[in-house]
Amino acid sequence: MNILVTNDDGVYAPGLAALAAQMRHLGDVFIAAPTTEQSGVGHSITYLTPLVSREILRDDRHWAWAVDGSPADCVKLAISQLCPVRPDLVVSGINNGLNAGINVLYSGTVAAAIEGAFFGVRSIAVSLEYDPHADFDAAAVVARNVIGGILRNDKHQGSLFNINIPTVATAEPAAVKVVPMGLEQYGSTYEKRQDPGGRDYYWATWTPPNDLRPDGTDVTELRAGHITVTPLHFDLSRRDLLKQMPKWELKA
Structure with a gap:
């Protein structure tokens, strides 16, 4: 099996090295990752400048x-140009911080996996709960098993x-739960500050929701110390409305 490993924390991130080492137990590994950290960039693509x-x-x-x-650039370029053979699997991570809920x-970690799926390659994103002393080696073993x-x-x-891995799962066995992504809103407020010149600026608080729905989602199961796996798709079409809307007889 040929495996492309990438991330959004940058090519020198410890989570990338740990994941690549464990993926070598499953197949031949190629690595293509951003030169610098790209956290939170979503599915952005470089069009207006050369891609070096x-x-x-x-x-x-x-x-x-x-x-x-x-x-996403890394995966697109690697599959199209850099990899000597087409990968059978794309694995993105290990991200330094959970990518659960919205x-x-x-x-960027999940976006890289989505880009792999665009190419028709099975793709998996892996994230670990943030900890300044995160054990990426242990998390990589968990990821390999899942x-x-x-x-x-x-x-x-x-x-x-x-895939999301809570910190506790790197120290002791944890159950794996297959769950949907939570839909609670994160970080809906900003902290207003002033720079030395007296100009206002705003810092996103990015705090997790306190009022969680009781239904099992990735957010609630992670809080319970469980590893979560969520199958995703990138088709954003509202198929229920696609069946209804022709009856609306919309006109220009």
Whole structure:
């Protein structure tokens, strides 16, 4: 199996190295990741400037491609140009911080996986709860085990999954829950401050919701210390309305 590994924390992030090491138990690994951190860029794509990549060496051997672009750029360029063979799997992470709930819509980590799915390649995003002393090596072992289970059961090319790992799961065994993404709103307020020149500026608080729905979602299960797996798709069409709207007889 040929595996493309990427992330949004940058090519030198410890989570990327840990994930790549564990993915080598599953197949041949190629790495293409942003030169610098790209957290929160979503599914942005570079169109108006050249997309530069350079080779990263370790022990005088090729280790990765560093791409001066977004996570989605990395996957698009790697599949189209950089990888010597087409990957069978794209794995994005390990992100330093959870990508649960509506964070999925902002996440560069998840966007990289979506880009892989665009190409018809099975793709998986992996994120770990933020901790200044995060154990990415342990999280990578968890990710390898969960991904291995997905590969044994999912036979559809182009399928898309989002894995989130709570900190507790790197220290002791944790249950894996297959759940939908939560829809509670994060970070709806800003803190107003002033710079030394007296000009106002605003800092996003990005606090998680306190009032959670009782139904099991990735957000609630992560709070309970469980690993979460969410199958995703990128088709945003409202298919229920597609069936109704012809009756509206809309006219220009």
